[in-house]
Amino acid sequence: MTTNPATHLPVLDNQPNSRRGFMKACGATLGLAAWATALKPLTEWAADMNVDEFLQKHYRELKPDEKQAIFRRLEADCKAEHGVDVKIADPQPNDGVQFAYALNLSICIGCRKCAEACSIENNHDRKTNNSYIRVFEMEMGGIDFEKGDATYDHPVPQPDKFYMPVQCQQCENAPCVKACPIEATWQEKDGIVVVDYNWCIGCRYCEAACPYHARRFNWEKPTIPAEEINPNQGYLSNRIRPQGVMEKCTFCLHRTREGRMPACLEACPTGARVFGNILDPQSEIRWVIENKRTFVLKEELGTKPRFYYFFDE
């Protein structure tokens, strides 16, 4: 940090200063040009976006007509990009309904049909074979994930193993909802935890907070062959997700809120899965919870899962 003596002599300050100033101006111009070049990929990325999308409000602040406009825009985007006509619906939670899920570990054979059905139903990225369900092959004699394996690749069921599919537990006291800094994920009236894919900033704090490895991040734009796109989509559930946002199991709300069963349940060849409204005394799920010895995962964390496991006698 030596000082330039010329700057202390006002009499002489014209000559050297102007040369120095000229050099600095050249440096600044070069610098700006370099920054513009370095950040150029951002303009390529922004070319795909529009102002409406950028300014879109949080789902729960949208008026009905604003929602409709967004759904139509998303449908048009899908048509333009994949050439597929899709229908984006937005079924609302029904009064007097609280969903719960139960899974019979005695009869699950670990075939992963549920995980596959999830992938197809929910328009998951095909490159990574993404699914909201991970099936663990567990050792008999305890429920110890430390000894479990989710990457098994051999015929099932193995005689000395049992199988444990894990997906979002739709916790009543959900750590992911608490973690989100911008309320991009919340619990709906019927107990389902959803994500507004157009609001999420992709910080992944919810993914760190989830004790059940239930959340997934779109590390890149999901790729699905046009002919495999499921056209029946829900705004808060299985529509094709944008790059850089979180997603998760929604108990197939676009189906279940309209009286159908989740895709994973329909795909199960052994009938291990039970789904329904626990507020309905006649429901099968209610019967299972009242009559079977059920348990939930990591009960000690106080998350109050809505996903129950049980064994037959």
Add this chain to the structure above:
Amino acid sequence: MSSINTPLTGEDATKSMSTRETIHSYPRFLWKALGVATDGSWLFYGWMTLLTAIALVGANAWAVQVRDGMVLTNMSDHVSWGLYIANFTFCVGLAAGGVMMVIPAYLYDDEEMHHLVIIGEAVAIAAILMSTLSVVVDLGRPDRFWHLMPIIGKFNWPMSMLTWDIIVLNGYLVINVHIVGYLLYMQYLGKRPNPWWYVPFVFLSILWAISIHTVTAFLYCGLGGRPFWNTALLAPRFLASAFVSGPAFILIVLRAIRMTSDWKWSPRPARTLIQIIRISMAINLLMLVSELFTLFYTGSGHAASAKYLFFGSHGASGLVVWIWTAIGLNIAGTILFFTPAALRRGNLRILACVLCIAGIWIEKGMGLVIPGFIPSTLHEVVEYAPSLVEWKITAGIWAFGMLVLTILVKLIEAIHAKRLSPSNSHAL
């Protein structure tokens, strides 16, 4: 702290400019500051060019990451935070560590520290900028940044610890920018700073410095699903290690100023910092031992991450080299700091600083953030090592932080040496 006790009336008497003039000469101050900040030796230009080049590489890597997706990082759904958040954690500690100059200067009336304390505050400003950038580059959708802003976005406060972190980090930045800006401007004008304009903020900044690192620890230890982080010891450990890395970094900056300028001061402030480092590092290591004992002696599932970190498990051992390097660096640095030679102005002191900074960077980042994800919450072991893009971006953030710090320190030095004053016709 004589300046605080000076009555305001005495201060007014020394005023040569009206408040109006004071405000009006501010743009001129900025213009002259720009001149000083861009003037220097060839060494200075070389250093700034190097930093700019690294920052450009980082900016380009980030732009590509935003365009093509975070698939360019080596993070996954199993290890969903990586180098960025690791570096973020360290930088928050660096920012908090600056307070270890403020406390002796203002709480213990250390006159000499008082003359240098502004350098600690400049380090805090640069470090806060680096931590904020580390979070921004970790976002999948930086275009939606405005969702994080109170009122126009949706701010999940007080529930989300991340909102607390945003508040305390920005608050700390504003407080320090105000203190540094005000003191420098007053010194430039040759006026005695009005204590009412900055002393309350200095005391606020002491509490605030503690809060930024505590809240950052709460981000992790508040997650019940991650047993490795879920320990009450995390915030105290963060603070103890910050009070090593912060002062160590400041010692290096002080050395750089002494080597490149005519600014002289006695060895006392540095010795105070070294005493602080000695005690903080001892406390830090004690807490580490305490943590390890609880984990390994109990031997419960809580030890799974620690086992992976220190010894490897399920045939995976990616972090073992990192953590033992960190422990080696920390112990070596601590031993050096405890030698009498560290109190003298020599290279040994700088070596001790470098060892401890590197050790803590690993311990807090690769040694704390990453093992929280390994094994995963369902006990799957998926490993992580940063990708080239992640290294480029992180290096870019550091280069940017050092650019800011160099300019701040240059201005501080120029104003101290009276090369930057209203009568001095320094301009572009």
